[in-house]
Amino acid sequence: STSLDLDEFPHTRYNPLKDEWVLVSPHRMKRPWKGQVEASKNPNSLRFDPTNPLCPNVTRPNGQTNPDYKETFVFDNDFPALFEYSEPTEEPKSSNDPIGDDLFKVQAAKGSCKVMCFHPYSDLTLSTMKQNDIVNVIKKWIEMYKDLSTKYNWVQIFENKGEIMGCSNPHPHCQVWASNFIPNEINREGKNQFEFYKKHGKVMLVEYLNRELASKERIVVQNDSWVVLVPYWAVWPYETILLPKRHVTRIDLLNEKEIELLAEIMKKLLIKYDNLFKCTFPYTMGFHFAPCGKYLDEPQEHWQFYASYLPPLLRSASVKKFMVGYELLAQPQRDLTPEKAAAQLRELSDSVHYLIQSD
Amino acid sequence: STSLDLDEFPHTRYNPLKDEWVLVSPHRMKRPWKGQVEASKNPNSLRFDPTNPLCPNVTRPNGQTNPDYKETFVFDNDFPALFEYSEPTEEPKSSNDPIGDDLFKVQAAKGSCKVMCFHPYSDLTLSTMKQNDIVNVIKKWIEMYKDLSTKYNWVQIFENKGEIMGCSNPHPHCQVWASNFIPNEINREGKNQFEFYKKHGKVMLVEYLNRELASKERIVVQNDSWVVLVPYWAVWPYETILLPKRHVTRIDLLNEKEIELLAEIMKKLLIKYDNLFKCTFPYTMGFHFAPCGKYLDEPQEHWQFYASYLPPLLRSASVKKFMVGYELLAQPQRDLTPEKAAAQLRELSDSVHYLIQSD
Ligand SMILES: O=P(O)(O)O[C@H]1O[C@H](CO)[C@@H](O)[C@H](O)[C@H]1O
Ligand SMILES: O=P(O)(O)O[C@H]1O[C@H](CO)[C@@H](O)[C@H](O)[C@H]1O
Numbered sequence: 001s002t003s004l005d006l007d008e009f010p011h012t013r014y015n016p017l018k019d020e021w022v023l024v025s026p027h028r029m030k031r032p033w034k035g036q037v038e039a040s041k042n043p044n045s046l047r048f049d050p051t052n053p054l055c056p057n058v059t060r061p062n063g064q065t066n067p068d069y070k071e072t073f074v075f076d077n078d079f080p081a082l083f084e085y086s087e088p089t090e091e092p093k094s095s096n097d098p099i100g101d102d103l104f105k106v107q108a109a110k111g112s113c114k115v116m117c118f119h120p121y122s123d124l125t126l127s128t129m130k131q132n133d134i135v136n137v138i139k140k141w142i143e144m145y146k147d148l149s150t151k152y153n154w155v156q157i158f159e160n161k162g163e164i165m166g167c168s169n170p171h172p173h174c175q176v177w178a179s180n181f182i183p184n185e186i187n188r189e190g191k192n193q194f195e196f197y198k199k200h201g202k203v204m205l206v207e208y209l210n211r212e213l214a215s216k217e218r219i220v221v222q223n224d225s226w227v228v229l230v231p232y233w234a235v236w237p238y239e240t241i242l243l244p245k246r247h248v249t250r251i252d253l254l255n256e257k258e259i260e261l262l263a264e265i266m267k268k269l270l271i272k273y274d275n276l277f278k279c280t281f282p283y284t285m286g287f288h289f290a291p292c293g294k295y296l297d298e299p300q301e302h303w304q305f306y307a308s309y310l311p312p313l314l315r316s317a318s319v320k321k322f323m324v325g326y327e328l329l330a331q332p333q334r335d336l337t338p339e340k341a342a343a344q345l346r347e348l349s350d351s352v353h354y355l356i357q358s359d
Numbered sequence: 360s361t362s363l364d365l366d367e368f369p370h371t372r373y374n375p376l377k378d379e380w381v382l383v384s385p386h387r388m389k390r391p392w393k394g395q396v397e398a399s400k401n402p403n404s405l406r407f408d409p410t411n412p413l414c415p416n417v418t419r420p421n422g423q424t425n426p427d428y429k430e431t432f433v434f435d436n437d438f439p440a441l442f443e444y445s446e447p448t449e450e451p452k453s454s455n456d457p458i459g460d461d462l463f464k465v466q467a468a469k470g471s472c473k474v475m476c477f478h479p480y481s482d483l484t485l486s487t488m489k490q491n492d493i494v495n496v497i498k499k500w501i502e503m504y505k506d507l508s509t510k511y512n513w514v515q516i517f518e519n520k521g522e523i524m525g526c527s528n529p530h531p532h533c534q535v536w537a538s539n540f541i542p543n544e545i546n547r548e549g550k551n552q553f554e555f556y557k558k559h560g561k562v563m564l565v566e567y568l569n570r571e572l573a574s575k576e577r578i579v580v581q582n583d584s585w586v587v588l589v590p591y592w593a594v595w596p597y598e599t600i601l602l603p604k605r606h607v608t609r610i611d612l613l614n615e616k617e618i619e620l621l622a623e624i625m626k627k628l629l630i631k632y633d634n635l636f637k638c639t640f641p642y643t644m645g646f647h648f649a650p651c652g653k654y655l656d657e658p659q660e661h662w663q664f665y666a667s668y669l670p671p672l673l674r675s676a677s678v679k680k681f682m683v684g685y686e687l688l689a690q691p692q693r694d695l696t697p698e699k700a701a702a703q704l705r706e707l708s709d710s711v712h713y714l715i716q717s718d
Binding site for chain 2: 004014023024080081083087102103104109158159160166196310322330
């Protein structure tokens with residue numbers, strides 16, 4: 001606790017999930033912007049594009065024709081970053097070079113990369129889809145997870161939305177990359193949540209949510225099962241975290257009501273995001289929870305399921321926050337405080353989308 | 360050591376400096392690109408712009424007029440992320456909430472942010488400046504470092520080059536942010552280098568360079584004092600690291616010959632970078648070395664001075680690598696292997712710039 005005025009003076013805040021700090025420089029919101037401005041994109045207005053490999057009935061470059069799908073549609077990524085292969089059989093040889101072994105470590109990476117279309121229409125996004133269509137998406141995620149989790153140790157579900165987020169196709173879709181290895185961020189978060197659990201006998205993110213619910217300062221929107229808030233240690237200007245009100249260690253453990261209400265709160269958050277700068281809001285989102293495969297047999301109580309939304313925009317639909325220089329080499333830095341970001345998001349409508357007439 | 364074909368099969372490589380892994384998916388270079396294309400920028404051709412606050416003799420928005428500088432010019436950032444202020448005096452009170460204390464950690468952040476113009480001409484870059492002008496830049500860095508290092512615990516020197524890297528002014532310049540705190544990345548690298556030193560009794564990056572010099576596979580360019588190479592664990596497509604041939608723990612310990620040859624090798628690398636896609640190559644660069652301030656009295660032998668170049672371009676002047684979805688949530692991923700990137704860079708001229716007629 002500090003009596004420092006966090007709205008005025010530069011300070012660093014600690015992220016207990018990642019064990020790292022963010023520099024907050026609130027007074028810097030006043031600085032003028034003369035740098036890059038992103039082309040302002042109109043939302044995609046084409047419902048069906050016969051040349052788009054994600055649309056129903058279209059033949060993809062590999063010769064396969066998509067079905068006339070009506071809800072979600074899953075297929076194998078045609079250019080997967082991970083796939084299955086058999087390693088050359090090798091005699092384990094003892095190395096005479098312990099230093100070299102520590103400097104040139106390499107591991108075979110095996111896995112599976114899938115693409116999932118959210119809906120047959122190219123002109124929709126999760127913010128403009130019907131709640132029930134989002135329920136279908138969540139159920140498909142869980143089905144895919146259940147399938148992949150027996151074979152792989154981690155399943156990363158993620159959506160890159162918007163060209164500015166490297167998304168190369170405007171059709172609403174996400175990706176699922178499953179791997180034999182535990183990625184850096186999952187490893188880090190597992191370790192830090194485990195240490196916290198050992199030290200305090202409590203689940204880090206459950207305790208954290210309790211305190212946020214009491215303070216209300218950083219809450220954006222909530223329903224019976226879920227809360228969206230701007231974390232105290234947020235790095236991106238309008239970064240949010242979506243947490244269950246119950247302790248849930250993995251996505252397959254959500255119950256029917258939680259699935260229904262997850263669809264509801266995702267839609268509410270995404271309507272707010274689109275309304276913020278009156279644009280189809282770009283972001284990366286994805287889920288973190290306890291790892292699977294061989295880790296299903298290990299203690300997982302220290303983990304809490306959550307979704308992370310990482311949007312790059314800072315001041316308008318065309319001005320983003322650059323994570324460059326100081327951020328890449330030293331430490332993330334933000335100008336807007338998490339409290340101000342939460343207050344702005346809280347005030348926006350979560351039911352009337354700026355593009356859609358209310359009924 | 361593995362007999363896996365690293366040019367063909369996905370694998371992960373370990374970064375011993377950061378204690379994290381990168382996913383390499385070499386076969387993925389074949390995938391088509393339909394995503395965002397950056398506007399191709401012509402290099403800045405205006406030598407003097409009376410409205411540019413970085414040019415000589417121009418009056419900046421705060422009312423100060425720049426001198427008629429002939430070499431480098433340093434001034435205080437008009438919108439600093441860090442500055443000096445006095446904290447409210449506070450009775451240290453014992454907290455009754457150890458969990459809350461672990462979840463909401465905050466520290467006052469104090470420091471100084473400076474801007475340094477490399478040259479009076481707006482139409483130059485480090486790749487097109489004379490070697491002797493680069494020597495002036497390096498000497499000014501050392502002078503600034505010496506000054507700031509008595510008061511602050513870390514001095515981050517960095518250059519954001521290009522609009523795509525969030526650079527808001529085309530005039531050749533860099534920034535220097537000094538802080539009372541040790542940023543995440545410095546903390547991490549210090550810890551990992553220290554552990555290595557304790558375990559092996561050798562300096563990590565000195566050992567690493569010896570092995571790279573023996574293998575030659577990832578070397579880009581070298582001279583009597585310096586080597587540029589693509590690290591085994593590089594994340595960005597054409598990322599490089601610039602290492603001294605001698606063990607040097609801090610920037611102020613470089614000798615005259617090393618300063619001269621650092622200017623030479625920086626220019627060579629940057630000419631290669633510009634020649635790669637025939638554009639003024641965007642990047643973030645900066646130096647890492649042992650921390651200062653109160654850390655000057657602690658052992659620093661495990662540290663090795665180096666410069667890091669982090670360029671975003673992937674396939675051409677207009678297609679960059681996006682660090683999004685999987686990268687942000689799970690782990691960095693690359694397609695091009697570090698060995699192929701090094702071979703490409705190695706082959707480009709380091710003396711004839713694509714824009715400049717050779718004499
Ligand atoms: O200080 P500048 O050049 O205006 O700003 C640039 O560099 C800073 C330090 O890396 C970043 O925080 C900003 O996001 C970026 O736009
Ligand atoms: O797979 P996509 O959508 O073609 O590619 C996008 O997402 C990937 C996973 O985050 C990134 O590695 C790519 O840089 C990005 O362009």
